[in-house]
Amino acid sequence: xxxxxxxxxxxxxxxxxxxxxxxxxxxxxxxxxxxxxxxxxxxxxxxxxxxxxxxxxxxxxxxxxxxxxxxxxxxxxxxxxxxxxxxxxxxxxxxxxxxxxxxxxxxxxxxxxxxxxxxxxxxxxxxxxxxxxxxxxxxxxxxxxxxxxxxxxxxxxxxxxxxxxxxxxxxxxxxxxxxxxxxxxxxxxxxxxxxxxxxxxxxxxxxxxxxxxxxxxxxxxxxxxxxxxxxxxxxxxxxxxxxxxxxxxxxxxxxxxxxxxxxxxxxxxxxxxxxxxxxxxxxxxxxxxxxxxxxxxxxxxxxxxxxxxxxxxxxxxxxxxxxxxxxxxxxxxxxxxxxxxxxxxxxxxxxxxxxxxxxxxxxxxxxxxxxxxxxxxxxxxxxxxxxxxxxxxxxxxxxxxxxxxxxxxxxxxxxxxxxxxxxxxxxxxxxxxxxxxxxxxxxxxxxxxxxxxxxxxxxxxxxxxxxxx
Numbered sequence: 302x303x304x305x306x307x308x309x310x311x312x313x314x315x316x317x318x319x320x321x322x323x324x325x326x327x328x329x330x331x332x333x334x335x336x337x338x339x340x341x342x343x344x345x346x347x348x349x350x351x352x353x354x355x356x357x358x359x360x361x362x363x364x365x366x367x368x369x370x371x372x373x374x375x376x377x378x379x380x381x382x383x384x385x386x387x388x389x390x391x392x393x394x395x396x397x398x399x400x401x402x403x404x405x406x407x408x409x410x411x412x413x414x415x416x417x418x419x420x421x422x423x424x425x426x427x428x429x430x431x432x433x434x435x436x437x438x439x440x441x442x443x444x445x446x447x448x449x450x451x452x453x454x455x456x457x458x459x460x461x462x463x464x465x466x467x468x469x470x471x472x473x474x475x476x477x478x479x480x481x482x483x484x485x486x487x488x489x490x491x492x493x494x495x496x497x498x499x500x501x502x503x504x505x506x507x508x509x510x511x512x513x514x515x516x517x518x519x520x521x522x523x524x525x526x527x528x529x530x531x532x533x534x535x536x537x538x539x540x541x542x543x544x545x546x547x548x549x550x551x552x553x554x555x556x557x558x559x560x561x562x563x564x565x566x567x568x569x570x571x572x573x574x575x576x577x578x579x580x581x582x583x584x585x586x587x588x589x590x591x592x593x594x595x596x597x598x599x600x601x602x603x604x605x606x607x608x609x610x611x612x613x614x615x616x617x618x619x620x621x622x623x624x625x626x627x628x629x630x631x632x633x634x635x636x637x638x639x640x641x642x643x644x645x646x647x648x649x650x651x652x653x654x655x656x657x658x659x660x661x662x663x664x665x666x667x668x669x670x671x672x673x674x675x676x677x678x679x680x681x682x683x684x685x686x687x688x689x690x691x692x693x694x695x696x697x698x699x700x701x702x703x704x705x706x707x708x709x710x711x712x713x714x715x716x717x718x719x720x721x722x723x724x725x726x727x728x729x730x731x732x733x734x735x736x737x738x739x740x741x742x743x744x745x746x747x748x749x750x751x752x753x754x755x756x757x758x759x760x761x762x763x764x765x766x767x768x769x770x
Contacts, residue, residue, distance in 0.1 A: 304403070309399035
């Protein structure tokens with residue numbers, strides 16, 4: 302039993318790839334590098350070791366090695382490591398190629414490169430030819446008497462001959478072909494034409510009208526055939542961003558769905574030391590801004606300010622030498638704090654202080670396009686925050702900055718993927734350094750795809766999910 306694999310769409314073949322492959326019981330590997338049958342496509346979807354053909358339990362089988370082998374037009378691949386039996390007429394999808402499976406019995410298992418459809422019936426049944434199929438081809442055919450060609454009008458034959466384009470555009474050649482006749486013959490011809498019947502003149506005019514209509518029809522057909530091409534060229538001239546080519550040649554595009562959870566980027570806030578949610582900063586009644594070129598000049602300016610305040614600003618509280626009697630303090634009853642009259646000084650008991658609270662705050666993050674993921678996976682959060690382009694090097698292609706409040710959802714419409722991009726990554730700037738997952742990435746194809754990406758910002762991790770359309 303032999304197996305013959307034939308490319309069903311040979312127009313996709315690249316230079317150096319064979320259109321068919323014949324295998325025996327030993328089978329073989331199919332891929333783009335180091336395999337028995339080397340196949341490479343323009344989109345690069347054929348893996349180095351894509352699938353394997355082998356003999357198993359008396360049947361030829363195929364095993365998917367890369368989770369990218371499809372059988373008989375199914376939407377889902379076979380799966381990495383999955384093995385399926387092959388039958389006559391099955392179609393394997395390997396990258397951009399459709400491979401048709403043909404099984405050959407042992408009776409015809411020889412070195413003849415011809416396909417089964419090119420062999421005779423006796424050869425398929427017995428394994429050798431008997432010559433009966435060629436008997437009809439060797440018999441002599443009966444010769445028939447030649448049929449005389451009908452006599453045609455010389456004027457009709459002249460009209461049926463193809464026209465030479467050079468004769469149509471060369472006026473000198475047209476004048477040279479005119480027959481020369483004496484003036485008397487010319488006058489006789491004019492007289493003959495003058496006495497020609499009216500029916501002949503009308504037939505000549507009708508022939509000219511028919512030729513004109515035929516030319517107009519040909520021009521209309523050519524114009525209709527070129528409408529599509531001319532319309533496309535006009536669109537490209539008007540708008541240079543108009544895509545040209547098939548769907549697989551267009552740049553990939555992706556949309557973003559951004560969502561932050563209600564407890565995202567939580568911070569520990571203590572009343573009195575940090576602003577609470579919705580709290581507005583209070584404006585101080587006085588402010589001081591001192592700048593100097595040297596430490597000595599700064600010290601002199603500060604000294605001048607202190608002397609000015611000491612001489613001109615009134616005291617905040619009077620100075621008294623008499624000591625007020627101290628109030629009696631009981632160790633059983635709760636005693637209040639002292640009473641101060643100084644302006645701007647407020648004291649509170651311990652019962653009025655609130656405990657620190659965990660409050661969700663807005664989170665900033667970045668969406669990047671990278672040509673490789675190695676530098677991002679090894680980079681630290683400090684290095685990326687300090688200088689993103691230096692940390693990622695030549696793998697950096699593009700970055701978009703976003704900021705979401707807790708519980709906010711945002712949708713970003715389709716935008717193109719860079720032709721050199723192979724990964725889309727998300728980097729979140731969390732306040733807590735102990736966040737388990739602050740970066741995520743997803744592999745993409747630069748052409749012929751449309752991705753719907755979801756960025757989910759949680760309390761302690763960021764998630765990046767994608768769907769291909």
